[in-house]
Amino acid sequence: xxxxxxxxxxxxxxxxxxxxxxxxxxxxxxxxxxxxxxxxxxxxxxxxxxxxxxxxxxxxxxxxxxxxxxxxxxxxxxxxxxxxxxxxxxxxxxxxxxxxxxxxxxxxxxxxxxxxxxxxxxxxxxxxxxxxxxxxxxxx
Amino acid sequence: xxxxxxxxxxxxxxxxxxxxxxxxxxxxxxxxxxxxxxxxxxxxxxxxxxxxxxxxxxxxxxxxxxxxxxxxxxxxxxxxxxxxxxxxxxxxxxxxxxxxxxxxxxxxxxxxxxxxxxxxxxxxxxxxxxxxxxxxxxxx
Amino acid sequence: xxxxxxxxxxxxxxxxxxxxxxxxxxxxxxxxxxxxxxxxxxxxxxxxxxxxxxxxxxxxxxxxxxxxxxxxxxxxxxxxxxxxxxxxxxxxxxxxxxxxxxxxxxxxxxxxxxxxxxxxxxxxxxxxxxxxxxxxxxxx
Amino acid sequence: xxxxxxxxxxxxxxxxxxxxxxxxxxxxxxxxxxxxxxxxxxxxxxxxxxxxxxxxxxxxxxxxxxxxxxxxxxxxxxxxxxxxxxxxxxxxxxxxxxxxxxxxxxxxxxxxxxxxxxxxxxxxxxxxxxxxxxxxxxxx
Numbered sequence: 001x002x003x004x005x006x007x008x009x010x011x012x013x014x015x016x017x018x019x020x021x022x023x024x025x026x027x028x029x030x031x032x033x034x035x036x037x038x039x040x041x042x043x044x045x046x047x048x049x050x051x052x053x054x055x056x057x058x059x060x061x062x063x064x065x066x067x068x069x070x071x072x073x074x075x076x077x078x079x080x081x082x083x084x085x086x087x088x089x090x091x092x093x094x095x096x097x098x099x100x101x102x103x104x105x106x107x108x109x110x111x112x113x114x115x116x117x118x119x120x121x122x123x124x125x126x127x128x129x130x131x132x133x134x135x136x137x138x139x140x
Numbered sequence: 141x142x143x144x145x146x147x148x149x150x151x152x153x154x155x156x157x158x159x160x161x162x163x164x165x166x167x168x169x170x171x172x173x174x175x176x177x178x179x180x181x182x183x184x185x186x187x188x189x190x191x192x193x194x195x196x197x198x199x200x201x202x203x204x205x206x207x208x209x210x211x212x213x214x215x216x217x218x219x220x221x222x223x224x225x226x227x228x229x230x231x232x233x234x235x236x237x238x239x240x241x242x243x244x245x246x247x248x249x250x251x252x253x254x255x256x257x258x259x260x261x262x263x264x265x266x267x268x269x270x271x272x273x274x275x276x277x278x279x280x
Numbered sequence: 281x282x283x284x285x286x287x288x289x290x291x292x293x294x295x296x297x298x299x300x301x302x303x304x305x306x307x308x309x310x311x312x313x314x315x316x317x318x319x320x321x322x323x324x325x326x327x328x329x330x331x332x333x334x335x336x337x338x339x340x341x342x343x344x345x346x347x348x349x350x351x352x353x354x355x356x357x358x359x360x361x362x363x364x365x366x367x368x369x370x371x372x373x374x375x376x377x378x379x380x381x382x383x384x385x386x387x388x389x390x391x392x393x394x395x396x397x398x399x400x401x402x403x404x405x406x407x408x409x410x411x412x413x414x415x416x417x418x419x420x
Numbered sequence: 421x422x423x424x425x426x427x428x429x430x431x432x433x434x435x436x437x438x439x440x441x442x443x444x445x446x447x448x449x450x451x452x453x454x455x456x457x458x459x460x461x462x463x464x465x466x467x468x469x470x471x472x473x474x475x476x477x478x479x480x481x482x483x484x485x486x487x488x489x490x491x492x493x494x495x496x497x498x499x500x501x502x503x504x505x506x507x508x509x510x511x512x513x514x515x516x517x518x519x520x521x522x523x524x525x526x527x528x529x530x531x532x533x534x535x536x537x538x539x540x541x542x543x544x545x546x547x548x549x550x551x552x553x554x555x556x557x558x559x560x
Contacts, residue, residue, distance in 0.1 A: 018182065018192075041159065052158075053220045054198035061193050078194045081529060082502060083552065084224045084364050086391050086409060088384040103407055104368040105451060108528050109553065111366050113407065127383050127393065129366060129409065129550075131502065133529065221389060222362060222411065224504050226531050226549060228524040244508040248388050249361060249413065251506050253547065264466050267523055267533065269506060269549065271362065271411075273389065298463050298472075323438050332438075333481050333500045338474035360473045364504045 002073035005029040008066050011074055016062075024062060027097065029094055037097040038061035051091040056116055056126050057068040060085060063098035063129040071105060078110065078132040085128040094119025108134055142213035145169040148206050151214055156202075164202060167237065169210055176203035178236040191231040196266050200225060203238035204252040204270040211245060218272040225268040232249055234259025248274055264269065282353035283314035285309040287348050291354055296342075304342060307377065309350055317344035317402060329411050331371040336396055338341040340365060344392040344410040356389065360414040365408040374399025388414055422493035425449040429487050436482075444482060447517065449490055456483035457517040471511040476536055476546050480505060483518035484491055484532040491525060498552040499531065505548040514539025528554055550557040 003011065019074040028035035036059060038044075044055035050073050061080060068078055090099065097104045100114035143151065149166050153160065168175035176199065178184075184195035201220060208218055242256035249271055256266040285290065292299065301323075308315035314338065318324075321408050324335035341360060348358055380394035390412045395404040423431065429446050432439065441463075447453035454481060458464075464475040481500060488498055520534035530552045535544040 018184075044158075051199050054194060055222070057186050057201075057223070058194035058195045061197075080227055082224070082226050083193070083197070084409070084504065086220070086383065086411070087220055088391060103366065103404070109409070111368060125385070127391070129364070129407065132351065133365070224364065224549070226523065226551070229532060243506065243544070251508060251547070264523070266551065267531070269504070269547065270507070298465065333503070334474060334478035337477045337481075339504070341473050341477075360507055361505070362506050363473070363477070364502070366502050367500055 001031040002036055003069060003070045007074075007087070008070055011069065012062075012066065019062065022058070024059070026066060028099075029066075030098070033048040033096055033099055033101050034063060034067040034070055035099045036066060036076075037095050039095050040093055048072065051096060052086060053117070056087070056091075056127075057085060057095065058082065059096055059098050060114055060116060060128040061130065061134040063100045063114055064128075066098040067102060067112055068110050068132055071102060072110075072134065078134050080130060081109075081133045083132040084130075087126050089121060089123060089125045091116075093116035098124075103129070110134060141210060144211050147214075148210055151209065152202075152206065159202065162198065164199070166206060166263065167207075168229040168239075169185055171210075173239055173241050174203060174207040174235055175239045176206060177235050179235050180233055181275070182204045188219060191236060192227065193227060195225070197223065197225060197238055197268075199238050200254055200256060200266070201270065203240045204268075204272070205220055207240040207242060207252055208250050208272055211242060212250075216276070218274050219271060221249075221273045222271040223268065224270075225266055227266050229261060229263060229265045231256075231258035231265040232260040236265075243269070246274075281311040281350060283350050287354075288350055289394060291340075291349065292346065294381045304363055306346060307381075309346075309396060311350075312345060313381050314350055315377055315379045315381055316346040317375050319375050329399070333367060335370070336367070336376065337363065337365060337408075339378050340380070340396060340406070340408040341410065343380045343394055344408075344412070347380040347382060347392055348390050348412055350357065350360055351382060352366070352390075353412065358414050360410060361389075362411040363408060364410075365406055367406050369401060369403060369405045371398035371405040372400040376405075382389055383409070390414060421453040421490060423490050427494075428490055431489065432482075439482065442478070446486060448519075449486075449504065453519055453521050454483060454487040454519060455492055455517055455519045456486060457515050459515050460513055471516060471517055471538070473507060476507070476511070476516065477548075479504065479516055479518050480534055480536060480546070480548045481550065483520045483534055484548075484552070486560070487520040487522060487532055488530050488552055492530075492554065493524060498554050500550060501529075501553045503548065503553040504550075508548050509541060509543060509545045511536075511538035511545040512540040516545075521548070526554075531552060546551075
């Protein structure tokens with residue numbers, strides 16, 4: 001672990017000010033699983049009261065990125081190169097949370113898996129796998 | 141073609157009011173390719189002036205959905221079941237646009253391919269394939 | 281559970297005779313996880329002694345299909361609609377095995393996740409998510 | 421273009437002897453699109469006379485790899501890191517062919533798109549996007 005939960009929270013707030021309206025909060029970070037929660041607001045809802053796909057993808061991308069930084073530290077300017085997401089079930093109106101774990105942390109690529117949960121729904125509402133390219137600077 | 145460009149524009153505005161801040165506009169719809177543009181604002185930018193991945197995924201999902209409705213009409217409550225996106229190049233600060241085409245329109249599944257372009261960048265900045273499940277109602 | 285391990289083994293042998301040269305064997309099926317193993321032979325190797333990607337994809341597709349049949353029974357003519365696989369680590373020369381679990385079993389779609397292991401390598405060598413379309417017959 | 425069609429054909433034959441039974445043949449290579457064909461035999465068929473998914477994935481992986489080598493030359497030991505494939509339509513019993521193009525050739529990653537065709541079927545039967553990691557040796 002290169003960054004603690006408090007350090008990641010501070011980093012998220014200072015480096016991604018445009019994310020503040022989403023009120024993301026890191027709920028767990030133990031060096032293996034990072035859990036990031038997002039309250040559901042009017043803005044995230046689709047007609048019929050469904051959480052929008054883009055809201056879920058934003059949460060997934062952010063959770064995976066926090067996991068990666070937690071493991072390699074804040075120096076790296078890693079970029080998402082691939083995101084694959086399967087939407088499994090209709091989320092409820094409660095908070096959404098993502099639990100991310102590392103599938104492989106290589107020198108140039110990191111592959112992360114995560115499940116998305118909706119408060120009040122037992123099984124995951126979405127499942128995603130993301131790949132990040134890690135720039136050479138990290139490797140020196 | 142079941143909906144015209146004007147009908148899709150009106151539908152997007154009335155059914156997705158929470159998308160209005162994104163100022164999406166349909167630039168082309170000829171029955172085969174739908175092109176949807178999104179102006180880049182402060183809110184879509186990441187540190188370092190890069191358009192955020194979630195902004196691109198939002199545009200991709202919306203463009204694909206508009207293409208699908210253009211072909212099957214507004215009755216269907218289709219839902220995204222899978223999105224796969226590869227981020228290819230760093231977008232510039234100009235408008236982003238997505239050009240979506242149908243790979244397969246089946247009875248229960250629609251598979252759509254799209255390329256994302258950034259004004260001022262010649263080659264596509266991202267490429268995505270999306271799957272939508274079409275509810276049985278459509279099939280009657 | 282609609283089919284037992286023995287029933288699945290018999291089904292695989294009788295319905296997929298062209299798979300016999302692969303000597304696939306179901307090692308576990310408890311109603312939740314299905315584990316399918318494949319011995320590595322000359323035919324599956326790439327130059328340099330690496331198991332080929334197609335061999336791993338064949339195993340993944342077959343394991344996921346067996347899991348699906350185990351849960352819905354042999355009547356369905358389900359077809360793969362999407363396969364996404366990330367290759368994580370170089371496999372060794374030992375047997376390959378896939379552990380498949382159901383992410384979502386819906387009326388028309390089944391989404392399955394699996395990890396591929398190589399005997400002698402601790403962590404998974406590949407991770408895959410597959411989607412199958414289930415024909416209407418199943419739903420009656 | 422770093423390798424010609426004849427050079428790629430010779431490379432495929434000498435470096436991948438285990439592929440010989442598939443009788444793959446490069447039909448086109450113009451520096452932008454590589455088309456690889458595979459005759460359909462008993463071995464590739466599923467019950468009911470459908471070409472198997474693994475046969476299509478093998479063809480996809482091989483076509484993408486030939487395209488990559490055509491562009492960067494035979495020195496690189498590139499490895500597939502991700503394959504995503506959507507199966508669109510039932511193939512016929514005629515030859516299968518893959519038409520591959522480069523989406524992005526970067527220093528460490530190459531992203532390739534391809535469509536699979538079945539002789540006698542007008543529209544593509546599958547669509548795939550593959551990512552290859554290019555080892556540092558290539559970059560010196």
